[in-house]
Amino acid sequence: MNIWVVGASSGIGLEVAKQYAANGHRVWISARNEEQLTTIALENKGLLPLPVDITDDNALALAVSQIEQSGQPLDKVIINAGTCEYIDSYEIERDKIRRVMETNFFGAINVVNAVLPLLRLSKKQQPSMDPQLVFVSSSVTYQALPRAGAYGASKAAVRYFAETLRADVVHEGIDVRIVSPGFVKTPLTDQNDFPMPFLLSVENAASRILKGLGGKQFDIHFPKRFTYSLKFMSLLPDCIRLPLVAKASRHDASQLNSSSAHD
Template sequence: MTMLRMQPQDGVAWITGASSGIGEAVALELARRGWTVAITARRLDLLEAVALRGAGLPGRIVAHAGDVTDPAAMRAVVEGIESVHGPVALAFLNAGIAQGHRPGGLDAGAFEEIFAVNLLGLVRGLAAVVERMGARGKGQIAVNASLVGYGGLPGAGAYGASKAAAIHLCESLKFDCDRLGIRLQLVNPGFVDTPMTRRNGFPMPFLMTNEAAAVRIVDGLARGGFEIVFPRRLAWAMRLIRLLPYPLYFRAVAKLTGGRGSRR
């Protein structure tokens, strides 16, 4: 089945985790390109502030509050968007959180919280749109994962594992989405200057602005292809390191992260 790249005339775009960071920037970039963009996060006041920042753009941004950890809420959000604005033609499932855990230990609560948003929240967003797009025989979905999902990094156990799971999920679902006529894409960014990454206490190579990341993502949505990945220099480095035998992998990661990883 032919998988079309969606255009503004095909319907609306829906973005989760859009009250700040990459989600907000992508919403504004899509509105610049003429899309009606429905944005979702838990806090309506923050969403409405984003919508105001989009005033005067060729498209428009509308706020629809919802919690990705609540499956009924996700379905209700999509139903509300489609009843008011038309079919969701493009979905960017972006909601995600990160939380540090104790060095040398595991914080089970942090894992549960992060997986509830980054993985199960993703599944709930997918469930809310795949059935509807499949019934129409067309649609486009992009999932925001991370280059961190390529391999284990020190201090990123919960966040990295959730993003690795998101990558695996998208690779698996692509076969079903192809059959349904849905274009499924995976977004793997490197370090982007967001409120979440500003808490990092380590150097972030090739750090880029939200606005630059949004242009890369939206260009990738228009271009097609399964993976939208940037910056490519960092992505290729991480892919090559992942091919190393484990002793060399751990040594290389320890060196790149300033000695925070294993030395054996």
């Protein structure tokens, strides 16, 4: 298979790419850091560097033309590139929200726009195979959590978009999926300063992703103990659920009182 992993210079994307390459597939790896991609490709057979910034349509068009020039049909695209910034202030931090949406949501849309023609062509060339378009969302979308207003909203938008797209392209034989990980140890989560329950290694997370994409499940979510807890919580009545979520906030009532006392 010919696979494109977008957001593959570190963490989950890099490990997914390595595992596919180890299984004999040809994997294009993309991220902004060209030097890092080149080093990774030199060290790992089957990985091909394809630097791109997904917020840049021209760069994406160039990357897609390089894949086209290879003359090989594209079988799978994994849109994994992402960033996370938490909201820490009582005032809504609009710049943070815009930055996160720009990469996680609009960046994903830019990739879809660039690759759909290639996936359609691939289906024409190999009618017996359904090319896959995979969005990496997050389990945070099952239940809104404190401080995750920017990140969670961007990933919820990705989930909604992916479900809509699936409904619209399934008749063409394009297999749209989403991946909703819990906490995975990566450079992204290394910045977190709070406990991360059921933290998985990238190796574990990537092998679950490969297994899931080889099966039929639309939403590949893990670890189940964590994702089912969030799904269960979201089903509770608001009068129980919302106070529980507020308890986990750093902005509790005592802080509010003390900050207004200083005003």
